[in-house]
Amino acid sequence: MNFFNVIRWLAWKDLLSEMRSRENISSMFFFAFIVILIFSFSFSMDQKTAQELMPGIMWVAFIFTGIIGLGKSFTAELQNDCLENLQMNPIPRGAIYLGKLVSNLLFMLVVEVILFPLFVIFFNLDIFEKIPLIMLILIAGTLGVSAVGTLFSAMTVQIRAREVMLPILLLPLIVPVIIGAVEATGGVLQGESVLLYRPWIELLIIFDVIFTIVSFWVFEFILDY
Amino acid sequence: MPAIQGIQLSKSYRHYQVLRNVSFEVAPGECYALFGPNGAGKTTLLKVLATLQKPSSGRFEMMGYDGIQDRNQVRGVLMMIAHGSYLYSELDAVENLRFAAGLRSLSPTAREIKLALDRVGIGAFADFKIRYFSEGMKKRLSIAKAILIRPKVLLMDEPYSSLDERGIAMMNHFIRESLEQGAAVLMTSHNRVQSAEVAGKAGVLHQGVLREIAVKDLVAPHELF
Amino acid sequence: MIRWIRRFEGWFGTAGAVCITIGLYFGLVASPPDSYQGEVVRIMYVHVPFASTSMTAYAVLTVASLWYLWKRDSLVDNLAHATAGIGVFFTSGALFTGSVWGKPTWNTWWTWDARLVSFTILLLILIGYLMLRTFIEDKEREARYAAILAIVGAVDLPIVHFSVEWWRTLHQPLSISQRGIAIAGVMLYPLIFMSVGFYLLFTYMVGVRTQMLYLKQLLEAKKGRLLGEVRL
Numbered sequence: 001m002n003f004f005n006v007i008r009w010l011a012w013k014d015l016l017s018e019m020r021s022r023e024n025i026s027s028m029f030f031f032a033f034i035v036i037l038i039f040s041f042s043f044s045m046d047q048k049t050a051q052e053l054m055p056g057i058m059w060v061a062f063i064f065t066g067i068i069g070l071g072k073s074f075t076a077e078l079q080n081d082c083l084e085n086l087q088m089n090p091i092p093r094g095a096i097y098l099g100k101l102v103s104n105l106l107f108m109l110v111v112e113v114i115l116f117p118l119f120v121i122f123f124n125l126d127i128f129e130k131i132p133l134i135m136l137i138l139i140a141g142t143l144g145v146s147a148v149g150t151l152f153s154a155m156t157v158q159i160r161a162r163e164v165m166l167p168i169l170l171l172p173l174i175v176p177v178i179i180g181a182v183e184a185t186g187g188v189l190q191g192e193s194v195l196l197y198r199p200w201i202e203l204l205i206i207f208d209v210i211f212t213i214v215s216f217w218v219f220e221f222i223l224d225y
Numbered sequence: 226m227p228a229i230q231g232i233q234l235s236k237s238y239r240h241y242q243v244l245r246n247v248s249f250e251v252a253p254g255e256c257y258a259l260f261g262p263n264g265a266g267k268t269t270l271l272k273v274l275a276t277l278q279k280p281s282s283g284r285f286e287m288m289g290y291d292g293i294q295d296r297n298q299v300r301g302v303l304m305m306i307a308h309g310s311y312l313y314s315e316l317d318a319v320e321n322l323r324f325a326a327g328l329r330s331l332s333p334t335a336r337e338i339k340l341a342l343d344r345v346g347i348g349a350f351a352d353f354k355i356r357y358f359s360e361g362m363k364k365r366l367s368i369a370k371a372i373l374i375r376p377k378v379l380l381m382d383e384p385y386s387s388l389d390e391r392g393i394a395m396m397n398h399f400i401r402e403s404l405e406q407g408a409a410v411l412m413t414s415h416n417r418v419q420s421a422e423v424a425g426k427a428g429v430l431h432q433g434v435l436r437e438i439a440v441k442d443l444v445a446p447h448e449l450f
Numbered sequence: 451m452i453r454w455i456r457r458f459e460g461w462f463g464t465a466g467a468v469c470i471t472i473g474l475y476f477g478l479v480a481s482p483p484d485s486y487q488g489e490v491v492r493i494m495y496v497h498v499p500f501a502s503t504s505m506t507a508y509a510v511l512t513v514a515s516l517w518y519l520w521k522r523d524s525l526v527d528n529l530a531h532a533t534a535g536i537g538v539f540f541t542s543g544a545l546f547t548g549s550v551w552g553k554p555t556w557n558t559w560w561t562w563d564a565r566l567v568s569f570t571i572l573l574l575i576l577i578g579y580l581m582l583r584t585f586i587e588d589k590e591r592e593a594r595y596a597a598i599l600a601i602v603g604a605v606d607l608p609i610v611h612f613s614v615e616w617w618r619t620l621h622q623p624l625s626i627s628q629r630g631i632a633i634a635g636v637m638l639y640p641l642i643f644m645s646v647g648f649y650l651l652f653t654y655m656v657g658v659r660t661q662m663l664y665l666k667q668l669l670e671a672k673k674g675r676l677l678g679e680v681r682l
Contacts, residue, residue: 002330009327017315020354080355080363081309088275089328090301148602155595160585168581169599172574173606175567176613183617203613214605218598221519224296225279225590239589242674279590 006091010099011106017076018107024072028111032065033118040122047124054123055185059178061115063145066108067167070149073104074157083157087223097150097219101212104153105146112138125189133188140204141181147208148173151215154222180204226289228253228378228409229274233283236269243269245433246283251426253377256400256410258424258440260417260449265430267413268307271380274411275305287378301329304376306384310363314356318342318366321355325370333373341369345395360387368399379403381412385419397423417443452525452664455657463654469647473640490554495640497547499648501569504544507537507652508572511579512604515597525664527593530600532659534579536652541573564615571610575603589667 018024039057077083086096116134120127127134149170156165180203187197229251236244243266251257261267272278274285276296285292287299312321319338326333333341342348345365355363364387371379384400385393393416400410400423414420420427421443428437431450438449478492514530517523548566549559560566579599586592 005330006328009324013313013316013324016320017313020315079314080312081307082311082313084277084309085311086328087277088300088303088305090297091328151598151602155582155598158586158591159582160587165578165582165585168574169578172571172578173603175571176606176609179613179617183620199616203616207609210605210609211602214602218602221594221598225594237671237674239587239670239674 003092003095006095007099007102010096011102014073014076014100014103015106018103024069024107025110027072028065028069028107029114031068032061032111032115035061035064036115036118036122050123051125051189052186054119054125055182055189058116058119058185059141059181062108062112062142063171063174063178064167065111066104066142066145066149067170069107069111070104070146070153070170071157071163071166073100073107073150074153075162078157083223093220093223094216096223097154097216100154101146101150104150105143108142108146109138112142126191127189130188134185137181137184137188137201137204140201140208141177141184143208144177144181144204144211145170145174147211147215151219151222154219176203176207180207227251227286228255228288229257229411230286231270231274231283232285234270234273234280234285235282236266236273236278237281242281243433244273244280247430247433247435248283249426249428249435249437251409251411253407253409254404255425256404256412256423257426257428258420258443259411259413259428259430259435260415260443261413261430262450266433267430268382270430271305271307271382271411271413275303275380276300302376303378303380304371304374305380305382306364306367306371307380307382308386310355310360310367312355312358312363312366315354317354318347318351318358318369321366322370322373326373329374331374337373338369341372342366344372345369345399346391361389361392364388365392365395368396371403372399375403375406375408377408379408379410379412381410383414384412385414385416393419417449452661455661459654459657459661462650462657466647466650466652466654469643469650471647473643473647475640490551493547493551495644497544497551498641499645500540500544500547501565502645503648503652504537504540504569504572506649507533507540507656508576508604508607510656511537511576511600515600518593518597519601524593524667525660527597528663528667529656529660530593530597531583531663532656534576534596534600535659536655538573538576538580539655540648540652541569541576545569545573562614563618564611567614568607568611572603572607575599575607579603 036057039061043053045053074083077086116138119125149166152166152169156162156169159165180200184197184200184204187200227250229249231247231249234244234247235242247270249257259267259270269278273280274287274292276292276299279293288302290298290302292299311325313324316324319335319342322333322338322341339348339351342351345368347362347365347369350358350362355366358366364384379400384396388396397419400412403410404423410423412420421440424440424443426437427440427443428435429449442449473495478495511530511533514526514533518526518530545566548569552561553559579596582599583592583596586595
């Protein structure tokens with residue numbers, strides 16, 4: 001089916017380009033690292049407070065890093081007018097959205113997976129047996145940010161002040177993801193009962209489903225009049 | 226049935242009217258050379274025909290498909306060669322061609338790709354990343370792309386720019402070959418002598434108005450506008 | 451449609467002013483102060499209408515955006531644009547009066563309850579909407595993208611409200627019920643007058659602003675035609 005082929009081609013193209021230049025992932029990684037350092041310097045915390053605040057710090061770092069990656073995803077298409085080319089091809093716009101979503105999601109997840117062990121070390125966390133759940137939360141939260149972020153990245157890439165418009169538009173909308181991800185991560189890490197953090201994970205998943213579908217539908221109108 | 230037919234196309238941006246009731250016809254196997262001063266609206270006309278912009282009024286047809294209602298079918302028959310090369314910097318020539326063909330559900334063999342690259346004179350650079358290509362080489366690669374895709378309608382925005390003498394001859398050779406195979410070509414140019422060799426029709430777009438001229442006027446000593 | 455707006459806007463404006471005057475009289479002078487909150491409760495007569503009008507503004511914005519994407523009528527787009535701008539006014543009013551009400555009542559200018567946060571997000575979306583429209587040059591794309599933003603925001607706001615409410619019950623289970631004042635019958639009348647008055651005022655303001663935007667577009671088109679004819 002042409003639809004899935006397009007998604008594959010787009011994801012292949014982005015992943016191959018990134019593997020060769022490593023430009024996005026390295027800048028995202030270092031940015032996240034610096035954000036974490038700054039947080040550590042800004043708040044003098046004892047061990048216990050640090051552990052309580054850690055999910056918040058982590059997700060703030062991930063989200064801001066994600067915004068950088070999302071921005072770069074479509075600005076890369078502006079080079080040589082490639083975005084215009086995608087628009088001129090007889091491919092379904094939804095497929096372009098999903099193709100970009102896949103690569104954005106993967107890049108963000110790679111950075112998060114590399115950084116998470118650093119968090120474990122810095123904050124002295126006990127993650128024994130909790131890793132599958134943490135992975136689930138990372139994926140669900142990142143998907144939420146990417147689903148809406150891919151849409152808005154495509155929207156803002158073609159306008160003035162694009163670097164600042166993406167976070168201005170995106171951040172208010174992903175408040176539920178921030179709340180859900182931080183609460184779920186905190187609940188799992190503090191060893192709370194599953195009943196307490198499961199609703200947050202469910203919230204994340206519902207958000208992901210709703211917004212992937214909505215963004216997919218609405219993408220028609222971004223790259224086409 | 227004409228391959229491209231413009232019917233009273235008008236386009237205005239905010240308060241600036243770029244195209245005024247532009248009408249023209251290009252038959253299959255015919256090349257229309259469009260001239261005009263800088264900023265006259267030639268690129269805008271191409272963008273409208275390439276379904277990138279919606280005309281403010283009027284319509285057009287391509288291979289019988291309505292340019293606005295049947296946009297996706299129109300995109301399936303046309304290909305644009307313009308200033309932006311639509312190439313990805315981190316991919317090499319072969320990969321870019323594979324990607325472009327893949328988006329159109331085509332899978333050219335390695336041999337076909339090599340042949341296309343040789344024909345446009347960049348066979349030796351097949352494995353070089355586009356980052357290292359000059360503008361002229363990128364232009365040649367676009368022709369290779371057109372050779373693989375064989376679009377029925379070719380829209381070309383200043384095809385001779387960036388090409389050396391041999392490149393221009395190669396471009397005309399390619400255009401002649403496409404015309405023989407029944408494609409229609411609409412090109413904008415500033416190069417009267419070279420376009421006169423392939424043009425079957427010519428026109429001047431001045432202050433938004435299209436005026437058809439005889440092809441022999443292209444090589445006459447007087448100014449067009 | 452523009453002619454209907456012209457004909458009736460005056461009525462809306464006057465009716466709105468009248469209702470608000472009556473409401474203010476009843477609210478500030480003729481109705482009793484609340485047993486717990488004293489005179490301060492009178493802010494409710496302004497705050498509640500601000501809040502309900504603000505939500506109506508966003509609802510209108512969403513419907514207009516959907517309609518625009520379907521029919522591509524530029525007047526509907528002007529309506530959406532106008533509603534967003536007026537919506538900023540009413541949402542800011544709701545947040546401001548809410549804050550002013552909060553200070554003497556619960557000794558805090560701000561609290562992270564679901565309603566306040568949702569209204570803040572609503573305000574941020576509206577401001578983002580207006581900024582987006584300013585930064586896009588192609589007017590067709592501007593209308594399209596703005597509509598998309600409004601629609602995505604509309605889907606998002608209920609989720610925001612829901613998740614903040616959850617979050618708050620989790621962290622502050624003993625939250626004070628903030629709007630749980632019993633509304634005595636005599637308080638209801640000024641409230642109704644004020645709410646109706648605000649809606650009428652809102653309709654008037656949106657009508658005027660829509661006309662402004664529509665005329666501006668007409669002017670630009672005309673300018674284009676004239677300039678084109680007088681080209682050098």
